[in-house]
Amino acid sequence: MSQVKRIRLALIFLLIFGVNSYAGQEKMIKNLDKLKTLKIEFRSNIEILLGWADERFPYNITIACSYRSPEEQNRLYLKGTSTTTLRGGQSKHQKDLAVDIYFIKDKKIVPYNEDYLKLGEKAESLGLTWGGRWKKPFDPGHFEM
Numbered sequence: 001m002s003q004v005k006r007i008r009l010a011l012i013f014l015l016i017f018g019v020n021s022y023a024g025q026e027k028m029i030k031n032l033d034k035l036k037t038l039k040i041e042f043r044s045n046i047e048i049l050l051g052w053a054d055e056r057f058p059y060n061i062t063i064a065c066s067y068r069s070p071e072e073q074n075r076l077y078l079k080g081t082s083t084t085t086l087r088g089g090q091s092k093h094q095k096d097l098a099v100d101i102y103f104i105k106d107k108k109i110v111p112y113n114e115d116y117l118k119l120g121e122k123a124e125s126l127g128l129t130w131g132g133r134w135k136k137p138f139d140p141g142h143f144e145m
């Protein structure tokens with residue numbers, strides 16, 4: 001094979017396989033194992049949602065399924081203020097019917113943007129409830145059934 005042909009092949013390879021990556025890194029969904037504990041109907045909807053998001057958005061995605069301090073930090077970060085009010089009553093997180101999904105770019109959580117809105121609308125089309133519609137707290141990473 002000639003040098004020119006080899007370079008041309010390399011360029012074609014880049015065009016085809018470079019589309020789904022950014023900054024030289026393949027996209028990935030982190031903590032997929034956390035879906036295991038979810039109720040099966042909810043889980044399959046979340047898997048559809050994640051597959052849909054993975055095809056569209058230039059982010060890594062991370063999943064958190066239970067209330068923990070990292071989630072609290074994430075929520076505060078997304079909201080951009082420290083005056084959050086916790087929702088009263090039992091959380092769907094304790095019933096395996098809620099999940100928190102965050103976009104990650106450059107190893108940081110992506111602040112709320114229109115892609116979270118698109119994700120929320122897709123979730124709603126699957127019959128899920130999206131925390132981005134709530135006021136207290138505004139919780140755009142939260143999805144529940």
Ligand SMILES: [Zn+2]
Pocket residue numbers: 093098099100139141142143
């Ligand atoms: Zn949540």
